[in-house]
Amino acid sequence: MQKGAKVSSEGLRLSFLFNPRSRTPRATVIIGAKSVKKATQRNRFKRQIRAVLQDYIKTIGNVGVDMVVMVFKIDANKAVARDSMVLLEKIKLPSNHRNF
Secondary structure (H helix, E strand, O other): OOOOEEEEEOOEEEEEEEOOOOOOOEEEEEEOOOOOOOHHHHHHHHHHHHHHHHHHHHHHOOOOEEEEEEEOOOOOOOOHHHHHHHHHHOOOOOOOHHHO
């Protein structure tokens, strides 16, 4: 995402780019094996973050936005879903986002 904006918190980074050519939001989650060693933990974190992203996508409606959530060093006991919600709240949609 070259021209998009980035929002970070402890252990997470959300990059997003508004895409006027698309009317549907797209999102992905990236967790490297160096960040979280066990695949079961990586998959659990991905499921938690995807659930938060799905709820967020329902609230914004048909907005063309591409989102990438990258997870860096994170503790296994950390509340990843809560942290990802905090990141999503930091996104400021433009006032004319319905016109895409």
